[in-house]
């Protein structure tokens with residue numbers, strides 16, 4: 001199946017008919033709802049009654065979950081038809097027509113948190129020959145950083161097309177000052193695998209953000225790991241954390257096991273220096 | 279959504295104290311027995327207006343805010359008063375900008391309030407939060423969360439660019455901005471973000 005982003009620009013792809021599907025298809029509702037619930041969990045807001053931004057809010061399915069969780073929200077979307085449906089669904093949040101790639105129109109420090117469900121992959125596509133995805137991403141993340149309170153989190157669920165796109169989007173977020181990283185739920189399943197960009201606009205009251213745990217993994221392997229530049233500077237030359245050789249070997253073996261390769265069991269001899277050979 | 283039914287009951291109690299026909303621009307959203315046909319569509323709440331800033335690239339923080347509000351039509355769309363929400367959101371409100379927006383709608387009387395809001399926000403906070411003044415909460419809720427702009431304009435303070443509010447939705451899409459060519463908001467001029 002071809003990706004929607006390759007078919008048409010979002011304001012045309014999310015037409016009246018497509019928007020209707022979001023309002024009527026119970027399967028779609030189920031998927032979007034479970035994604036949003038997971039995003040809200042990852043957002044880990046300190047209280048109810050938080051003020052949350054929903055980017056690419058569409059017909060308001062994600063917004064309804066926010067309302068259910070006790071939050072007040074504002075949504076933005078580029079498609080008039082999707083917003084029209086959200087109004088017909090009588091969602092609680094206000095919605096505005098806006099292209100996230102041109103920046104978010106809010107005062108600094110407005111939102112306690114932000115969610116975006118299945119939307120930001122659209123930023124990676126050049127809709128016209130003059131629009132530059134890299135620049136649009138930077139404009140987007142800069143304005144998002146500004147719109148969040150100090151230490152506010154954003155959880156952006158999306159469908160990256162390839163590893164280069166993951167790299168592009170995460171590095172743009174970092175360049176704009178965000179900390180955090182890409183979290184992958186159920187990384188070993190093709191169907192259940194889900195990507196969440198979990199990023200922080202600075203620190204909240206001096207508390208260090210704890211990296212959330214991915215679902216469907218027994219180890220910490222697949223957890224989000226990137227820090228902003230400043231943290232990186234404190235580490236070794238290659239931006240890697242100093243880990244023991246033993247740990248490194250164990251990690252490597254674990255990765256190879258995950259790829260289905262035959263790897264010897266770990267034992268007390270793993271990564272030990274071998275004695276001299278005779 | 280099932281909460282809608284409950285909030286309609288609450289609103290009924292509120293509407294009983296309604297002081298007859300209000301100003302020309304504000305009408306109550308219909309909630310009579312035909313309500314199943316007439317949908318209660320939301321607009322832009324005054325609270326939301328308070329947090330919007332101009333998307334025009336290259337402006338400083340001060341130049342982006344506040345967006346002047348012009349109201350052609352507003353509606354009251356009643357909902358349940360939630361004191362905790364009001365308290366937690368009040369601190370990020372710019373009071374002066376809120377009072378101006380309320381004037382644009384037609385003032386306190388036009389939305390069914392008998393008393394004027396104090397000019398000073400500290401007074402509001404102390405009567406709402408310290409004295410637990412229920413009337414103050416009601417008034418705040420009415421003005422911030424129930425008064426919704428359906429048709430009107432938002433005007434960028436620095437460039438006078440106009441953004442339409444249509445059927446309750448503010449439109450910031452570059453292609454639809456009035457009085458400007460498309461390139462006005464194009465990414466080309468975006469480098470100088472403040």
Ligand SMILES: C[S@@+](CC[C@H](N)C(=O)[O-])C[C@H]1O[C@@H](n2cnc3c(N)ncnc32)[C@H](O)[C@@H]1O
Nearest residue numbers: 010032056058061077078079099100117119122
């Ligand atoms: C798959 S839908 C998801 C809608 C909603 N979040 C949900 O979970 O039901 C993706 C939405 O992103 C919106 N979108 C795409 N590109 C956008 C852009 N540049 N700015 C704002 N919204 C955009 C689309 O219009 C569409 O409504």
